[in-house]
Each structure stands twice: as C-alpha cells, then as structure tokens.
Amino acid sequence: MNKEQLIALGLSEEQADKVISGFGQMVPKTRLDDKINEVKDLKDQIIQRDKDLTELKKQADGNADLQTKFEALEKQYKDEKVILETKIKETQMSSALKLALAGKVHDADLVTNLIDKTKIELGVDGNVSKGLDEQIKELQTSKSFLFVQETKGSGIKGATPPGGDKGGGNTTDVGVNFAKMANEKASSNNNDNNPWG
Incomplete structure (x- = not known):
C-alpha cells in the first residue's frame, strides 16, 4: 500500500506517514512462510546427512559388509551387461x-x-x-x-504384325512411316492419286 491508499482509507496524512515508515521494517507473511519452509528443508537435509554419516561409520567398521555389498553390485552389473x-x-x-x-x-x-x-x-x-x-x-x-514370386520370361512373345520387325531390331514408328509415304507421294508429280491436291 502507498500513502494515498492509506489516506483514502481514512487515516490522516501523519498517520499514513507513520504506517509507511514502519512498513519498511515489516516482512510480508508469505515471505516469512517461505523462509520458514526453507529452514525446515535445510534442517531435514542435515538430519538425513547425519544419518548417512552414521551409516557410513558403521560400514567402515565392518569391511566385510562393504565387500559383500560391492560383490552384490558387481554381480548385478555383470548380469545387466550380459x-x-x-x-x-x-x-x-x-x-x-x-x-x-x-x-x-x-x-x-x-x-x-x-x-x-x-x-x-x-x-x-x-x-x-x-x-x-x-x-x-x-x-x-x-x-x-x-515370398515374392520371381518374374521370369515365359518364352511366349506376342506376334509380329505384317511388315513389322523381322528380327533386325529396327522398330519404326507408324507416324514416321506415314510421313515417309507422304513425302514419296509428294515428290512424285503424280497428282491423280493425291487426295489433297
């Protein structure tokens, strides 16, 4: 809270100044609770450390116990490795x-x-x-x-159309043949059989 808020609550200016000056010395409750919990946690850690130290001292006195624990861990690690x-x-x-x-x-x-x-x-x-x-x-x-069936050639091939490939491996396009025929007819000056001209 600030001074104006305190005056709005009905305090005089002098009273508001005193509250503000005293407020600087106060700690909010939430901050106090946080610090209390922090101290409690630290105390718990110290108690646990003391217990751990006591256990270590007991184990140091009996080396046979340490050796047994070590062997058990070694066996566990070997089993996990396998x-x-x-x-x-x-x-x-x-x-x-x-x-x-x-x-x-x-x-x-x-x-x-x-x-x-x-x-x-x-x-x-x-x-x-x-x-x-x-x-x-x-x-x-x-x-x-x-299993995937292997595709092998059956030995049966499609029939070759008349005038088609006769084993020479020279395959031509129908369009190429038509163009060749049209060129041959155009080069011959015989217009009697020409449907275009």
Missing part, C-alpha cells in the same frame, strides 16, 4: 536377416520370426554368412505365399 549384450546381438541378427530378406518376402518381420536364429551365423561385416539359404528353401516349399 542382458544388454544379448539384446545387441538380437538386434544385429534381426537387422541382418531383414536386410538379407529385403525384396524376397512380403513381410520380413514375419519371416524373420519363422527362422531359427541359432542356425544363423553372422560374418565380420554384420551380414548373414551361413544358415539362411537352407531355411529359406524350406519356407519357400512349405509357405510359398510369404
């Missing part, structure tokens, strides 16, 4: 299989799940080196619908 390495290998295997099956199957994920990965070997480059071809052949016979 799990992570297994997941990495599975991911590499899955990626290599999908890459090898790309363009050959309709659904690479489905076919990958049907393949026995224990029989697959990956090369140094990360690609499948052994074990996939045999399994693909088995799946092609038992579940051929999973």
Whole structure:
C-alpha cells in the first residue's frame, strides 16, 4: 500500500506517514512462510546427512559388509551387461536377416520370426554368412505365399504384325512411316492419286 491508499482509507496524512515508515521494517507473511519452509528443508537435509554419516561409520567398521555389498553390485552389473549384450546381438541378427530378406518376402518381420536364429551365423561385416539359404528353401516349399514370386520370361512373345520387325531390331514408328509415304507421294508429280491436291 502507498500513502494515498492509506489516506483514502481514512487515516490522516501523519498517520499514513507513520504506517509507511514502519512498513519498511515489516516482512510480508508469505515471505516469512517461505523462509520458514526453507529452514525446515535445510534442517531435514542435515538430519538425513547425519544419518548417512552414521551409516557410513558403521560400514567402515565392518569391511566385510562393504565387500559383500560391492560383490552384490558387481554381480548385478555383470548380469545387466550380459542382458544388454544379448539384446545387441538380437538386434544385429534381426537387422541382418531383414536386410538379407529385403525384396524376397512380403513381410520380413514375419519371416524373420519363422527362422531359427541359432542356425544363423553372422560374418565380420554384420551380414548373414551361413544358415539362411537352407531355411529359406524350406519356407519357400512349405509357405510359398510369404515370398515374392520371381518374374521370369515365359518364352511366349506376342506376334509380329505384317511388315513389322523381322528380327533386325529396327522398330519404326507408324507416324514416321506415314510421313515417309507422304513425302514419296509428294515428290512424285503424280497428282491423280493425291487426295489433297
């Protein structure tokens, strides 16, 4: 509040000046509550630190306990490392299989799940080196619908129209033939058969 607001409330100018001068020495309640909570949090942290220090002192006295905890953590980390390495290998295997099956199957994920990965070997480059071809052949016979059919020439070709390509490989456009005929007729001065002229 300022002086004018206090005067509007009915205080005299002198009283308003005294309130304003005294207000500078007061702390708002919200600020006081914040400071009280901050001090409480700090005290709680000190109490927790004291407890932690006491626990550390107890553990330092019994080195066997520290060694046991260390060994338990070491075993936990080794187990987690094995799990992570297994997941990495599975991911590499899955990626290599999908890459090898790309363009050959309709659904690479489905076919990958049907393949026995224990029989697959990956090369140094990360690609499948052994074990996939045999399994693909088995799946092609038992579940051929999973595979993209290869389009092979049937040996049957369309008939060649009369006057068409006779094996010389010289294919011409109908428009080119028509233009050639029109030019030949125009060069001959025979206007009897010319419908345009």
